[in-house]
Structures are given as C-alpha cells and as structure tokens.
Amino acid sequence: MRALIVDDERLARNELRSLLAQHPQIEIVGEAENAHQALEQIQALAPELLFLDIQMPGKNGFELLEELGPGPEVIFVTAYDQYALRAFEASALDYLLKPVDPARLSQALSKLNLEREQPDAAAPLALSEKVFLREDERCWFVRLQDISAFESIGNYSRVYFDGHKPLIRRSLNQLEARLPEQYFFRASRQFIVNLDHILDIETAVNGNIEARLRSGIAVEMSRRQSLAFRALKSL
CATH class of the missing domain: 3.40.50.2300 (Response regulator)
Structure with missing residues (x-):
C-alpha cells in the first residue's frame, strides 16, 4: 500500500x-x-x-x-x-x-x-434495490433511492432514511464502492448524499456549498467537492 x-x-x-x-x-x-x-x-x-x-x-x-x-x-x-x-x-x-x-x-x-479485505469489489447496486440494515435488535429493508445520506462515524456509518438513522458497521469507503455514482455524491470525508434528496443549496461563509436534504440534515461540502458539485450541476 x-x-x-x-x-x-x-x-x-x-x-x-x-x-x-x-x-x-x-x-x-x-x-x-x-x-x-x-x-x-x-x-x-x-x-x-x-x-x-x-x-x-x-x-x-x-x-x-x-x-x-x-x-x-x-x-x-x-x-x-x-x-x-x-x-x-x-x-x-x-x-x-x-x-x-x-x-x-x-x-x-x-x-x-x-x-x-472486506468483499466490496462487487458491482454497484441499482437504485431500486433494497438493502438490509440492522442496528441492535431493529432491522430494515430499505430501497437505496429512499436513503438521503450516509455519515461517517469512525469505522461505522449512520444511514438517514424515513426519519430513521441507524448506525451500521460499514465504513463510508466500503459503502461508496457499492453506490451508483450517478445518484450518490461524496460531499466530504464525512458524508455521501443522495443527489435526488437535495432540497436546496446555499453558499456558506467560507465559500463551500451547504446542501439541505429531505431528511432535515444540512451537509457542508468540502472545498474540492464544492467545486466538483458546481461542475456536475453546471452552477
């Protein structure tokens, strides 16, 4: 390495x-x-x-x-x-x-x-596919398109969907390898966001883009990813 x-x-x-x-x-x-x-x-x-x-x-x-x-x-x-x-x-x-x-x-x-060594070399998931999520004794089958964002919490990730936000034992890098890149955008080291779930955006005082999502959270993009997002959306 x-x-x-x-x-x-x-x-x-x-x-x-x-x-x-x-x-x-x-x-x-x-x-x-x-x-x-x-x-x-x-x-x-x-x-x-x-x-x-x-x-x-x-x-x-x-x-x-x-x-x-x-x-x-x-x-x-x-x-x-x-x-x-x-x-x-x-x-x-x-x-x-x-x-x-x-x-x-x-x-x-x-x-x-x-x-x-985690087996993440598989092909990206389809947006309509359901994924299995589990936190303690609670379980969900969630369509990928219904997930607003993934937030990195160390070697875990928090998943935001339908008012829920379970913490799963998968890193953001592992998840990113399976997500369709035309729908999910790596906003920063901490967040991956579903582009279809962005309600509005504004420019923060430091010049970075801040996106507000359907789940109610606001995600500030890194400087590099703010530039990439502007290019992606022709802003």
Whole structure:
C-alpha cells in the first residue's frame, strides 16, 4: 500500500520510516513538511494512506483533510492526545501518539488490512434495490433511492432514511464502492448524499456549498467537492 508521511519534524518522519520498515506491505512514496506540500504530493503520487501530523506550520492536519475531501485513509500521528475525538469524527483509521509504539503501529495497520479485505469489489447496486440494515435488535429493508445520506462515524456509518438513522458497521469507503455514482455524491470525508434528496443549496461563509436534504440534515461540502458539485450541476 502506497503511503505518504506528513509531518513538519524531520526526526519524527525518520522515526516513522524506521518503524514502517518492519511492515513491507507499506511502501512510503513520499514525505511532506506541511499541508501545502502534502496536497502537491497527494496529487502527484496518489497515496492510499496518509500518516498525518496535526500541529504543523500553516494549515493543520484537520484543515488539510477538509481541503482534500475524499481521499486516502488517514492515521494521525501526533504528540497531543486532546484531538482524539475530533480525529474519530474525521473518519481517521487510527490515532497514534508520539513517540509511536511499535505495537500500536502494528495494531493500526491491522485495522487497515481488515478494512481492505472486506468483499466490496462487487458491482454497484441499482437504485431500486433494497438493502438490509440492522442496528441492535431493529432491522430494515430499505430501497437505496429512499436513503438521503450516509455519515461517517469512525469505522461505522449512520444511514438517514424515513426519519430513521441507524448506525451500521460499514465504513463510508466500503459503502461508496457499492453506490451508483450517478445518484450518490461524496460531499466530504464525512458524508455521501443522495443527489435526488437535495432540497436546496446555499453558499456558506467560507465559500463551500451547504446542501439541505429531505431528511432535515444540512451537509457542508468540502472545498474540492464544492467545486466538483458546481461542475456536475453546471452552477
């Protein structure tokens, strides 16, 4: 798996490189010292995984992800533990504290392997197909066209339909691989929305598009996906 290390400290990058040498399944294709360099490297090298610091000069790791939109899997590597909840909300695969413990790194990479081994290579579902959803003791058969949005909650996803919002044990990346792209749009790292369920849109103060859905939720698109949505809808 192709990986990019993003950290403003050279010693931290070197230490992570040394630890990753014990994991031959990870190919380090590049390094970046800040968010600007990281964006350039991501576009040029197309990594599948980011080892991402949070506190960096200029934009921090979270701001990089907001600008990036959908993209590589992310493992945060930071000296600060107060960002763990926010990292979870940003759909990070894991959150490692410096100095990185080799056993914790192995644990994080095993999550990645489990994620990639899920049998999601099947063809996209048809819009009229029904999908089976289960949360605890409740079950639903729901037509795909009736689902307004999917929201990432770590390795889980919340599904919005007909006033319900169960939490299912599937990541947003896994779901995206099965959804028909002409109807479902990846609005950000946190959301996939059903284009037919968008009631109206407006421009947020930061210039990003905010869409209001039939389910009642408002979804702010990332900067990159706002541009893609405008191109898609000729706005």
